[in-house]
Amino acid sequence: MIDSQDNDYYKIDIVIADRDCGGLNIAENAGIKALLLDRKIYKKDLFKKIDEEISNIDLVVLAGFLSIVDSDFIKKWEGKIINIHPSLLPKYGGKGMYGIHVHEAVIANDEKESGCTVHYVTDTIDGGDIIMQAKVPVKEDDTADILQKRILVEEHKLLPATVKKLSKI
Template sequence: MGKKKVIRISVLVSGNGSNLQALIDAIEEGSIENAKIVQVISSNASAYAVERAQEHDIPVNIITKHDYADIRDRMDAILEALNNESTDLVVLAGYLSILPKKVIDAYEDRIINVHPALLPKHGGKECYGIKVHEKVIAAGETESGATVHYVDEGIDTGRIIIQGIVPVKSSDTPELLQARVLKKEHQILPEAVRMVMREKGW
């Protein structure tokens, strides 16, 4: 058998980049084989995720609302960046913009997102960041967690790949729950990438 193709991953970020770090670590440790992060695309020039990428010599593309006021221009720039790196898989790791149909169609069934709740509960337009955990606690849930799913035209509605569950404690604040869920995200995102690669025969 010939050498397996190296799967080219582009990661889209907006903030701290701890999920990006989890992917970098998994690839460097060899727990994700035959994969390479070929670029990080950030919607925020000052995101710590940018520093994480640079520390590992991963090329960074800054594509912000400031630089591209028109969303169509911004998404064309993202699409061009993805195409330029011959991207096989797009990972949204704390990316706070909604990708339009044009991008989703171009990478159909090849875009995945990590969401800090157990979908289909607590998903949708207003469920991001600390707001998700506020809603989980307000709803009286006894468990929460993280979900990695394929991205479709809906918001948090794509096919679920994997979920990880954590307890919601009576003493929880949204911040405490967020920290517990984030640890679970770091566990399941690399596993989701492995599952996608297996599913697609990569």
């Protein structure tokens, strides 16, 4: 998102992570406020703390954010929270379907294609309306790791394109 940032369409004001990750360093190096709010420390207060930090933003983008979003937070930001998921939802979504687990399930079920989805966040995990998707073929010799890497390339294109699309609405 940061590398694809187009100031004519969107500006990233803050990057918040629920665990230590490379995105925080990327944000800091780009001059963007970066904040680690460890879910193990904040627990129930995680989304109250996040809400304090983002009062003047137009869109909340969840990318690699593994904490289940609090219902009150979803209600407050309804229609302004999106998530990227590494499958073609509604397949391989919901509790426990994140990261490599998704790709392992896709391979185990001999799927011919997979991909990624950007969707609105609701109280149903990965159940919000789909905004955009990108498809990726599953090759015969794919492992979960190889498939994950190919889908990640598409995620890095799809998420900025989706934010750009939403900024025009």
